[in-house]
Amino acid sequence: MIDLRSDTVTKPTQAMREAMMKAPVGDDVFAEDPTAIAFQQRMADMFGLEAGLFVPSGTMSNQLCLYMLTNPGDEIIVDELGHIFNYEGAAASVLSGIQLRTLRGTRGKITPELIEPAIRSTNEWDPWTRVISLENTTNKGGGAWYTKEELLAIRELADRYGLYVHLDGARIWNAITESNIEPAFFGTIADTLSICFSKGLGAPVGSMMLSTADRVRKTRRYRKMWGGGMRQIGILAAAADYAVDHHFPLMKEDHRRAREFAAAIHASEAFDIDPSTVETNIVLFDCKQGTASDAVQAFAAKNIGFSVFGHQRIRATFHFQITDDDLARVIEAVQTM
Ligand SMILES: Cc1ncc(COP(=O)(O)O)c(C=O)c1O
Known part of the structure; x- marks a missing residue:
């Protein structure tokens, strides 16, 4: 996962x-x-x-x-x-x-x-x-x-x-x-x-x-x-x-990946985000339709874990054990959602 x-x-x-x-x-x-x-x-x-x-x-x-x-x-x-x-x-x-x-x-x-x-x-x-x-x-x-x-x-x-x-x-x-x-x-x-x-x-x-x-x-x-x-x-x-x-020195990369992820969310059809709100490793974004809980379940079926953070709000949190390859797979999943 x-x-x-x-x-x-x-x-x-x-x-x-x-x-x-x-x-x-x-x-x-x-x-x-x-x-x-x-x-x-x-x-x-x-x-x-x-x-x-x-x-x-x-x-x-x-x-x-x-x-x-x-x-x-x-x-x-x-x-x-x-x-x-x-x-x-x-x-x-x-x-x-x-x-x-x-x-x-x-x-x-x-x-x-x-x-x-x-x-x-x-x-x-x-x-x-x-x-x-x-x-x-x-x-x-x-x-x-x-x-x-x-x-x-x-x-x-x-x-x-x-x-x-x-x-x-x-x-x-x-x-x-x-x-x-x-x-x-x-x-x-x-x-x-x-x-x-x-x-x-x-x-x-x-x-x-x-x-x-x-x-x-x-x-x-x-x-x-x-x-x-x-x-x-x-x-x-x-x-x-x-x-x-x-691990502290690796955090800059977590923040870069969080911003790249936010840009993909911004460009997606299913989700909404103001990319300027992404300052560090946490990304909060919203479903345009349906509930966060349904979307999180759909991602889980693709082996991607997010947290439900409100009725339509989802949280993604980046850390040093998420690689660029992982990020690419997650962005692909966002684009097909
Ligand atoms: C801002 C903040 N303070 C305190 C805590 C509490 O830490 P712990 O889960 O180790 O009790 C957390 C946990 O995520 C947190 O995000």
Whole structure:
């Protein structure tokens, strides 16, 4: 199957498995895993923050960040397409006792003009606004990324109101690839940053929460409390480390293939797309007739996997295990649909 359902469907390569096999390990609950310790510091240095904590998933990483930044009864501002609002099982309400205030931005991105009027007062009966939560790139927004200027403007607003900024950087790698923004910049605009190694980068498991050394030290306790303390995780950290070195540089090609695919969709009779919405590896397109579910089934019969993303909307996600030959076969299928 040519699997474009998600950039999480990649399989570890032989070379990645070898890197995992060779990794020195120790018990990470005792903070004794040398590979995890080195990798956490490598990522902290790369993103300009003091420390990092390896966790099993992007959801746990996002939720630990929100937990560290808030008190029960606080409110956080997020685009209505945000992953933390749509796909994390209401975890912020359950685990942190906080409320999400959603805004209708553009393709998952919010602006100071939208955010400022939504900031509450601190009287007794308001939920207290505590965090502005951003996603970069946006998943449900179709892979859109923030410019440096947009991020700086949001940081300035947050500082003016004494708010924190959390950045869900599950696909920060795609944002960096396309924007050429240096990774350390993100540490200057985010109080907490969550990054993933299992989306597009091709590691089998793993995300990281990055912040100040003090917050990361406290987060270790909550990671354990939430069941995320793991033992010889050097095996997993080695896969993530390998992915940063060897798969991150391939993302430019994923983005090129996504754009070529979008051009074919645009030229097709059956589907609709505005090609300018394709900024990274995610392509959202629409059926002109019939349902997305029927179209996805028809593609599945041709051994091509897409995701249903709405009544008539389909998502295709490119990753390094989709080749140019695969792309040619997919385009042929689109043309005959
Ligand atoms: C933007 C974003 N944040 C967070 C996550 C959560 O990651 P995980 O599935 O590892 O919990 C995802 C998953 O796709 C995502 O797209």
